[in-house]
Amino acid sequence: MTEARDNYLNDLTATRRGYAINRLCASLTDPDNRRRFTADEAAYCDAHGLSPEQKRAILDRDWTGMLDLGASIFYTFKLAVLDGKSMQHLGGVFTGMSAEEFTAALRAGGRRFG
Amino acid sequence: MAEIIWGLATSHVPSIGAAMDHGKTADPYWKPLFDGYGPARAWMAERTPDVAVIIYNDHANAVGLDLVPTFGIGTAASYEVADEGWGRRPVPHVTGSPELSAHLVGELVDAGFDLATFHRLDVDHGLTVPLSVYCPDPGESWPCAVVPVLVNVIQYPQPTAARCYALGRALGAAIRSFPRDMKVAVFGTGGMSHQLAGARAGLINSAFDRMFLQSIESEPEKLAALTREDYIREAGTEGMELIMWLVMRGALSDRIARVHDTYHVPASNTAAALALFEDLGGS
Numbered sequence A: 001m002t003e004a005r006d007n008y009l010n011d012l013t014a015t016r017r018g019y020a021i022n023r024l025c026a027s028l029t030d031p032d033n034r035r036r037f038t039a040d041e042a043a044y045c046d047a048h049g050l051s052p053e054q055k056r057a058i059l060d061r062d063w064t065g066m067l068d069l070g071a072s073i074f075y076t077f078k079l080a081v082l083d084g085k086s087m088q089h090l091g092g093v094f095t096g097m098s099a100e101e102f103t104a105a106l107r108a109g110g111r112r113f114g
Numbered sequence B: 001m002a003e004i005i006w007g008l009a010t011s012h013v014p015s016i017g018a019a020m021d022h023g024k025t026a027d028p029y030w031k032p033l034f035d036g037y038g039p040a041r042a043w044m045a046e047r048t049p050d051v052a053v054i055i056y057n058d059h060a061n062a063v064g065l066d067l068v069p070t071f072g073i074g075t076a077a078s079y080e081v082a083d084e085g086w087g088r089r090p091v092p093h094v095t096g097s098p099e100l101s102a103h104l105v106g107e108l109v110d111a112g113f114d115l116a117t118f119h120r121l122d123v124d125h126g127l128t129v130p131l132s133v134y135c136p137d138p139g140e141s142w143p144c145a146v147v148p149v150l151v152n153v154i155q156y157p158q159p160t161a162a163r164c165y166a167l168g169r170a171l172g173a174a175i176r177s178f179p180r181d182m183k184v185a186v187f188g189t190g191g192m193s194h195q196l197a198g199a200r201a202g203l204i205n206s207a208f209d210r211m212f213l214q215s216i217e218s219e220p221e222k223l224a225a226l227t228r229e230d231y232i233r234e235a236g237t238e239g240m241e242l243i244m245w246l247v248m249r250g251a252l253s254d255r256i257a258r259v260h261d262t263y264h265v266p267a268s269n270t271a272a273a274l275a276l277f278e279d280l281g282g283s
Helices: A012-017 A019-027 A031-039 A041-047 A052-060 A063-068 A073-082 A087-095 A099-107 B014-021 B031-045 B098-110 B125-134 B161-176 B206-218 B220-224 B228-235 B239-251
Strands: B003-010 B051-056 B071-074 B116-118 B145-151 B183-189 B256-267 B270-279
Touching: A012 A019, A019 A031, A019 A052, A019 A073, A031 A041, A031 A073, A041 A052, A052 A063, A063 A073, A063 A087, A073 A087, A087 A099, A099 B256, B003 B031, B003 B125, B003 B161, B003 B239, B014 B125, B031 B125, B031 B256, B031 B270, B051 B098, B051 B125, B051 B161, B051 B239, B071 B098, B098 B145, B098 B161, B116 B145, B125 B145, B125 B183, B145 B239, B161 B183, B161 B220, B161 B239, B183 B239, B206 B220, B206 B228, B206 B239, B206 B256, B206 B270, B220 B239, B228 B239
Parallel strands: B003 B183, B051 B145, B051 B183, B071 B116
Antiparallel strands: B003 B270, B071 B145, B256 B270
16 A cells, blocks of 8 residues: 555646546445446446556555545545445545544544644 | 524534434534534524525535536525435435525626526535534424535635635625515535545644634634635645635624534544524624
């Protein structure tokens, strides 16, 4: 897993780069699409025009890799919920903690910067 | 003429809605937050508006990647609750106020705010959670109609805080010029400090939040002067949502009274707050 950057911005460049991966995640708002995705994830990625790197990130659930490929957390979170994962799980992935450690850090007042 | 009776600023974290939907509000994790809502809820329950104008942002549900309006407004007679990827929240559908929407669109475009109009809009947690914060047990229907006002806070560059405050001023004037005896509440939603993605995930800046919570009442111009980069640096990439509080504040008159506020860390990965203001009128 690569280390997460601290400066992700959903700017127009990211929107363009991450279009396919975000569109796939957005399609999961439809219950039929959720079933289709779960039935054959690889075929679903191909049908949505993902690049090989994006497809790998989805299949491997490489949450940081998805961000690096232009994905937005608001989209990838839909995939996480389909997996039964929480925002605390994702926060832990991005910061090198378990979901429990990340939750404890928030309950202790959150992570401070600067 | 229509009258703005109160303004509510509140976080719209999805898990706040989920805590209510799943009966967890008395759990140790959630109880302090919901206890903090109590006095505001009691006050608002005595002052039901005819319409709530709710400023919020969509989260990759009704607004996708193909078209991202900087500002938008719902013009429909009703709005369905969105399936955000995990089924619809078990809350009533939202009734619109198409006559007020049409009036606001006309007035705001004339004032130089060229809003996109949504004739169909499935409303997500950004709108339904604030409704639940206001009214936890709506029964078969919400106590008031709703006009959704959408702000892009997800795709950079978001509108400036100054532009949001100016939109709020124009929105307030537009509401007050609606030629009907109608009581209106204005909701500003989102915040407070949080960042969901990347190495700064879990960011909480209580000092900034406390400053914002105080200044939104008496020094909104100071908050409107902060840059987009200021908000991202201090409050996190998603803390940027606080610019929507400025739309609400701008819509209220200069004479307001703080009814109640509360601040709690955490709600999910977020600092959560509520601030309720009575509009004393005469702006």
